[in-house]
Amino acid sequence: MELELEGAGYFLYHSIGQYPNKAQELSAALQRYAEVWGTPNDSQWPFVLTQQSRFIELWTALIGAEAGTLTTASNVTGALYSLIGALPAHHLRGKRLLVAGDCFPSLHFLLSGLQERFGFTLDTVPLRPGASWVEDEDVIARWDETVGLALLTHASSTSSHLCDLQALVAHARKTGSLVGVDVTQSVGIVPYSVSDPAVDFTVSSTLKWLCGTSGAGILHVAQPLLEKCQPELRGWFSQPNPFSWDLDKFAYADDVRRFDNGTPSVIAALGSVPALEWHASQDPQELLAHNRRITGSLIEAADALGFALATPREATQRGGSVMLRLPAEIDTGKLVAELRSKAIFVDCRGQILRLSPGNVTKDEGLSGLVAHLKSISGTRA
Numbered sequence: 001m002e003l004e005l006e007g008a009g010y011f012l013y014h015s016i017g018q019y020p021n022k023a024q025e026l027s028a029a030l031q032r033y034a035e036v037w038g039t040p041n042d043s044q045w046p047f048v049l050t051q052q053s054r055f056i057e058l059w060t061a062l063i064g065a066e067a068g069t070l071t072t073a074s075n076v077t078g079a080l081y082s083l084i085g086a087l088p089a090h091h092l093r094g095k096r097l098l099v100a101g102d103c104f105p106s107l108h109f110l111l112s113g114l115q116e117r118f119g120f121t122l123d124t125v126p127l128r129p130g131a132s133w134v135e136d137e138d139v140i141a142r143w144d145e146t147v148g149l150a151l152l153t154h155a156s157s158t159s160s161h162l163c164d165l166q167a168l169v170a171h172a173r174k175t176g177s178l179v180g181v182d183v184t185q186s187v188g189i190v191p192y193s194v195s196d197p198a199v200d201f202t203v204s205s206t207l208k209w210l211c212g213t214s215g216a217g218i219l220h221v222a223q224p225l226l227e228k229c230q231p232e233l234r235g236w237f238s239q240p241n242p243f244s245w246d247l248d249k250f251a252y253a254d255d256v257r258r259f260d261n262g263t264p265s266v267i268a269a270l271g272s273v274p275a276l277e278w279h280a281s282q283d284p285q286e287l288l289a290h291n292r293r294i295t296g297s298l299i300e301a302a303d304a305l306g307f308a309l310a311t312p313r314e315a316t317q318r319g320g321s322v323m324l325r326l327p328a329e330i331d332t333g334k335l336v337a338e339l340r341s342k343a344i345f346v347d348c349r350g351q352i353l354r355l356s357p358g359n360v361t362k363d364e365g366l367s368g369l370v371a372h373l374k375s376i377s378g379t380r381a
Contacts, residue, residue, distance in 0.1 A: 009344035009365030013356035014157060014185060014321050017211035017275070020360065025274035026213070033270055048266040055216070055269035058276040062210075063183075063202065064193040065220050068255035072269050073217035076184055077106045079203040080151070082259055083180070083219060084114060086229035087149075091178055093119035095148025100134035100163075101126045102156040104182060111151075120148060132310040132323070133161035140171050149178040155186035155319030158349055160311045160356075162190065162319050169197035178225070184208060188279060189291055189320035189358070200225050209320060209358065210279055212272030219259055226256060235261035287359060291320045294357040294366055298322045301370045305377040310352050321356040330376060344369050 010018055036047045052072060060070050073079035084092070097111060097120045108124065115122045125139050133156050143150060150172055155162050165181065172179035180201040183192050188209030194202055202220040206212030221229060230252060236242045237260035240253045252258035292315055302309060302324050310323040326332060332348035339346055344365055347354050357366070 007360030007365075008362035009339075009342065009368055010360050011344070011346045011355045011357055011365070011369065013189070013209055013358040014160075014354055015208065015347065015356075017188070017208050017358055018360050019211045019275065019278050019358075022211060022275065022278075025278070026271055029271055029274050030267075033267065048270060049264070051270040051273055052264060052266045054273050055276065056218075058273070058280055059206075059218050061280070062276070063187065063220065064195055065202075066223065068257075069194075069222060069226060070218055070220040071256045071259050072264070072266075073203070073219045074215055074265060074268075075217045076104070076182060076203045076205055077110050079217050079219035080107055080180075080182075081110055081114075082231055082233050083201055083203070083221065083229075084111075084118060085233055086231035086259065087178075088228055088230075089119075091148045096121050096123040096146050098123050098125065098139070098143055098147045098150040098177075100124070100139055100153055100156075102133050102158055102161070103151065103153045104157055104184065107151065107182065123147070132325070133159040133312075136164045136167060139163075139168060143171055143175060143177070145175050145177075147175060147177045149180065152179065152181045153185075154181050154183045154192065155190065155321075157185050158310070158352060158354075159323055160185070160319040160321035162186065162312070162317050165199075166197050169199060185321070186319045189288060191284065191288075194220055194222060198222065206268075206272045206276065210272070211275040211358075213268050213275075215265070215268030216272040219256075221256060221259070226258075227254070229258065231259050231261070233261050234258070235263075237261060237264060282359075288320075290359060290361075291357055294361060294363075295320070295322045295355075297366055298355055298357075298370075301373065305370075305373055307353075307373070307377065320358070321354060324353040324355070326351045326353055335376065339369065339372055342368055342372065344372070 007018055037044050056070055099108060101124050111122050123142060125134050125142050127134050152163055152168055169179055178200045181199050183202055183204045186192060187204050200222055204218050206216035207214060238252055238258050299322060308325040310325045312318040328351060332351060336346060336348060
């Protein structure tokens, strides 16, 4: 099947988001950077730091953060490491750090390696036998006053299960735990605000539903936790005045700039500004409605073809993706390649087929995907 519209068969927003004219706008932004950076004058740093500030401004508005509480990071793992290394010791030492078993693996790898050094015990809430995601009630059942910090995954990358932030954060306040949220797989498609419910920190990237570049992560730290943090990863940009070079008078900036460190890496933020500006110009309800219509059709097709869902059925309980559990006899590598040859782009994690439609995904792509799944299902819709 020939798809008439470019991107109509794109189902990879859980990986890299797309929007109309992305290549041209990204190219223009990087070309402008090259022109400024390659000109022998003194305009380089004013230009790139202004672009970095614009990136921060757009993110701050997106998640309803206070000015001075959000900064850039190279990735989500780096952002979390910086936060862990900045916390006053009493939050972690001798405590449990709670995560769900369907958190993003990179974060679990980081935390498991830090527990001895920072004196906490990593407590991973397991999935129930045969389940595709960790139930919120199981997280709450493991969560008492011995938990110093809980890291919540807003939407799972393997099931798109959307955790109940209101209930979980309310429980955190009862136990006195710090609570942070990884919104990488939800922000930009599902509404999220750092103040509703109020969380202590948020980490994310700009890659997925926000359609930005790799390397454009963020860290948000709410007051009053922010003013108590002293990041061990620090440098000249952690100061109120980066150009204060008195070796004996280092002091942290009084805002989130204390989480900055050495010379800033600005290209990823600069390259993501066009995508963030495009996203800010869209109606978020229309973006979500488009996604919900296509994902609803995917669930209907899966039911008709006999494929098991690895995603919550209720729209309010999932992010922007639909995951299907394919039978063991289906060669998922072959399936992805066959769909790619038809300009339909998906991916698999083991036997889990991940489908994430966004603004460029069209009905033509949906029809082509469903037709191919029907051809391998052995059933008739």
